[in-house]
Amino acid sequence: xxxxxxxxxxxxxxxxxxxxxxxxxxxxxxxxxxxxxxxxxxxxxxxxxxxxxxxxxxxxxxxxxxxxxxxxxxxxxxxxxxxxxxxxxxxxxxxxxxxxxxxxxxxxxxxxxxxxxxxxxxxxxxxxxxxxxxxxxxxxxxxxxxxxxxxxxxxxxxxxxxxxxxxxxxxxxxxxxxxxxxxxxxxxxxxxxxxxxxxxxxxxxxxxxxxxxxxxxxxxxxxxxxxxxxxxxxxxxxxxxxxxxxxxxxxxxxxxxxxxxxxxxxxxxxxxxxxxxxxxxxxxxxxxxxxxxxxxxxxxxxxxxxxxxxxxxxxxxxxxxxxxxxxxxxxxxxxxxxxxxxxxxxxxxxxxxxxxxxxxxxxxxxxxxxxxxxxxxxxxxxxxxxxxxxxxxxxxxxxxxxxxxxxxxxxxxxxxxxxxxxxxxxxxxxxxxxxxxxxxxxxxxxxxxxxxxxxxxxxxxxxxxxxxxxxxxxxxxxxxxxxxxxxxx
Amino acid sequence: xxxxxxxxxxxxxxxxxxxxxxxxxxxxxxxxxxxxxxxxxxxxxxxxxxxxxxxxxxxxxxxxxxxxxxxxxxxxxxxxxxxxxxxxxxxxxxxxxxxxxxxxxxxxxxxxxxxxxxxxxxxxxxxxxxxxxxxxxxxxxxxxxxxxxxxxxxxxxxxxxxxxxxxxxxxxxxxxxxxxxxxxxxxxxxxxxxxxxxxxxxxxxxxxxxxxxxxxxxxxxxxxxxxxxxxxxxxxxxxxxxxxxxxxx
Ligand SMILES: Nc1ncnc2c1ncn2[C@@H]1O[C@H](COP(=O)(O)OP(=O)(O)OP(=O)(O)O)[C@@H](O)[C@H]1O
Ligand SMILES: [Mg+2]
Numbered sequence: 035x036x037x038x039x040x041x042x043x044x045x046x047x048x049x050x051x052x053x054x055x056x057x058x059x060x061x062x063x064x065x066x067x068x069x070x071x072x073x074x075x076x077x078x079x080x081x082x083x084x085x086x087x088x089x090x091x092x093x094x095x096x097x098x099x100x101x102x103x104x105x106x107x108x109x110x111x112x113x114x115x116x117x118x119x120x121x122x123x124x125x126x127x128x129x130x131x132x133x134x135x136x137x138x139x140x141x142x143x144x145x146x147x148x149x150x151x152x153x154x155x156x157x158x159x160x161x162x163x164x165x166x167x168x169x170x171x172x173x174x175x176x177x178x179x180x181x182x183x184x185x186x187x188x189x190x191x192x193x194x195x196x197x198x199x200x201x202x203x204x205x206x207x208x209x210x211x212x213x214x215x216x217x218x219x220x221x222x223x224x225x226x227x228x229x230x231x232x233x234x235x236x237x238x239x240x241x242x243x244x245x246x247x248x249x250x251x252x253x254x255x256x257x258x259x260x261x262x263x264x265x266x267x268x269x270x271x272x273x274x275x276x277x278x279x280x281x282x283x284x285x286x287x288x289x290x291x292x293x294x295x296x297x298x299x300x301x302x303x304x305x306x307x308x309x310x311x312x313x314x315x316x317x318x319x320x321x322x323x324x325x326x327x328x329x330x331x332x333x334x335x336x337x338x339x340x341x342x343x344x345x346x347x348x349x350x351x352x353x354x355x356x357x358x359x360x361x362x363x364x365x366x367x368x369x370x371x372x373x374x375x376x377x378x379x380x381x382x383x384x385x386x387x388x389x390x391x392x393x394x395x396x397x398x399x400x401x402x403x404x405x406x407x408x409x410x411x412x413x414x415x416x417x418x419x420x421x422x423x424x425x426x427x428x429x430x431x432x433x434x435x436x437x438x439x440x441x442x443x444x445x446x447x448x449x450x451x452x453x454x455x456x457x458x459x460x461x462x463x464x465x466x467x468x469x470x471x472x473x474x475x476x477x478x479x480x481x482x483x484x485x486x487x488x489x490x491x492x493x494x495x496x497x498x499x500x501x502x503x504x505x506x507x508x509x510x511x512x513x514x515x516x517x518x519x520x521x522x523x
Numbered sequence: 524x525x526x527x528x529x530x531x532x533x534x535x536x537x538x539x540x541x542x543x544x545x546x547x548x549x550x551x552x553x554x555x556x557x558x559x560x561x562x563x564x565x566x567x568x569x570x571x572x573x574x575x576x577x578x579x580x581x582x583x584x585x586x587x588x589x590x591x592x593x594x595x596x597x598x599x600x601x602x603x604x605x606x607x608x609x610x611x612x613x614x615x616x617x618x619x620x621x622x623x624x625x626x627x628x629x630x631x632x633x634x635x636x637x638x639x640x641x642x643x644x645x646x647x648x649x650x651x652x653x654x655x656x657x658x659x660x661x662x663x664x665x666x667x668x669x670x671x672x673x674x675x676x677x678x679x680x681x682x683x684x685x686x687x688x689x690x691x692x693x694x695x696x697x698x699x700x701x702x703x704x705x706x707x708x709x710x711x712x713x714x715x716x717x718x719x720x721x722x723x724x725x726x727x728x729x730x731x732x733x734x735x736x737x738x739x740x741x742x743x744x745x746x747x748x749x750x751x752x753x754x755x756x757x758x759x760x761x762x763x764x765x766x767x768x769x770x771x772x
């Protein structure tokens with residue numbers, strides 16, 4: 035794979051300025067005042083010109099949130115955010131209503147350039163054949179560029195911001211929003227329900243294979259802006275979609291809160307593949323700064339023979355609290371979770387998945403590769419459960435941890451609940467260290483320490499990397515090198 | 524030219540090499556023979572720069588300069604290559620990827636231009652063919668599930684690709700079948716030349732019929748106890764190490 039070579043180069047390029055995405059774009063912002071109360075919820079809803087039922091929905095969530103407490107069961111230690119000291123709405127001023135790319139603030143485009151986005155997009159925007167990836171780029175809270183909508187529309191695919199969907203396709207929003215992650219599901223999801231700013235909406239009509247990978251780049255940009263994206267993807271009967279989510283954030287000192295909600299719904303015979311590469315700012319070497327990522331992602335295999343696959347590469351954030359899950363409701367439905375979670379420095383990761391088997395003859399597969407370096411802590415937390423009626427439920431879980439150095443830790447916390455005696459659940463777990471022999475061998479063939487680590491870790495995570503769409507493979511291999519920078523020597 | 528001068532090496536306070544003096548001039552091939560545990564692999568690791576060892580005395584010079592302060596990658600870039608007695612497995616890393624990364628890392632360190640992917644593939648494939656390394660093997664994880672003989676051939680393939688001035692072969696012949704022994708020996712002989720020195724560690728005279736050495740050294744208890752011409756290997760085959768090994772005698 036050519037990308038390994040690139041990994042190696044990338045690792046070398048990174049010297050003093052370790053986090054190359056650590057810059058802040060100077061674009062005028064429109065902010066709501068700091069703090070959270072009913073008026074802020076109303077302000078957000080009004081800004082987005084939402085229908086009355088949406089406002090009611092938000093207010094209801096807000097009422098519930100006020101009675102909830104932040105969960106404490108995860109293996110994470112952090113100073114809880116002061117929810118009254120955050121901004122809940124920020125929109126780049128110049129983007130109130132751009133109709134085309136020409137109207138987009140050039141500085142914003144430059145931001146994307148720095149993020150390395152344009153490589154593909156430039157081609158796409160120039161109309162190059164074979165480079166068709168539609169982007170619904172989210173800059174802070176408001177979608178500013180939405181490309182390819184027309185072409186997708188021809189296939190009947192709806193891919194737009196969720197605020198637009200609320201206006202244009204209210205029947206779909208009302209039918210599906212909150213049906214996978216209920217309004218009061220958990221503290222962070224409820225907060226999101228009250229104040230979510232924007233996010234993506236995808237609907238694939240029956241029998242349609244989405245003609246391109248759908249891709250969203252999220253970016254946190256404004257100081258102190260809590261980020262509350264909301265994504266809703268519906269694959270109607272017999273349809274297929276692959277969705278890519280990639281993120282980077284600028285460097286700063288104050289912790290940034292991020293609490294997204296993603297809901298996936300696959301109806302009969304439909305398939306959704308959802309891939310994430312997350313490399314938000316992890317904080318400096320002393321653990322100062324960095325993103326707090328509390329995200330609720332859940333997929334509902336609502337129809338028979340449906341399938342949902344989560345693939346995630348988690349390299350960033352100071353705190354990660356994330357469990358992309360599958361509800362295997364339809365008979366013969368399948369859920370998959372492929373994960374690479376890398377922690378370095380002072381990062382703390384508590385991530386995993388839930389596979390909830392409800393229908394008959396459902397199967398799930400979990401492949402988790404945790405890599406801990408520095409003084410970080412990396413926990414895999416997974417639940418596999420079979421309901422009483424879930425006859426012949428099958429799960430295979432493979433959970434591997436790799437330790438680099440002596441100061442980090444890895445934990446595996448599997449929960450298994452089988453209420454049906456015909457269920458077959460298999461769990462395998464390994465913990466290993468990069469061996470001195472492997473390091474010496476690679477170095478004796480000319481690789482420096484960091485090249486050797488990047489290569490060995492890429493090998494360790496290969497099974498998951500292979501699940502990623504082509505677009506993300508190279509990026510991921512680079513990221514692995516970058517995120518382990520400074521972990522040896 | 525490789526010069527090892529009065530080299531003393533300990534592991535955790537335990538002396539293993541007790542004053543090795545050995546010079547391999549440019550273009551010469553020297554063999555080291557000696558009983559199990561006499562320190563042959565230790566010597567090869569120390570030359571390659573493995574850091575589990577305490578060098579308490581002495582020096583190792585490559586082309587007149589001490590290499591003791593260099594890390595393993597710098598040593599291979601300078602031209603000192605070790606083919607391991609026990610090659611290491613790196614799961615998930617395709618052999619081809621590893622070879623490409625290694626070649627370009629070394630080229631970069633030598634201020635040579637990096638090879639383009641097609642040139643690289645051509646180079647690797649033609650060398651692999653000479654050593655009868657099957658193309659499928661290049662797609663598999665490095666050394667993972669390779670047979671003993673396949674691992675050894677992979678070592679020689681890497682040696683050929685990294686173009687070293689000093690080749691150290693630690694028991695490359697162990698585990699090779701008769702055909703593989705011939706193929707590997709031919710590969711090694713093809714690398715012999717006026718600018719390349721070799722240090723061949725082996726237990727068997729047989730290998731030295733193929734790779735005929737300029738000198739043979741006998742190592743025992745961390746010292747070179749005898750040096751002779753290629754006929755010394757034949758003598759050892761007859762009489763064993765008894766006369767050199769205090770403990771065994
Ligand atoms: N890391 C280590 N820790 C402790 N003892 C060691 C270590 N490495 C080598 N030794 C010891 O040093 C001695 C020399 O070992 P070495 O592997 O160099 O022998 P060798 O000549 O290569 O033997 P063989 O012919 O069996 O390959 C042995 O007694 C071995 O047990
Ligand atoms: Mg040995």
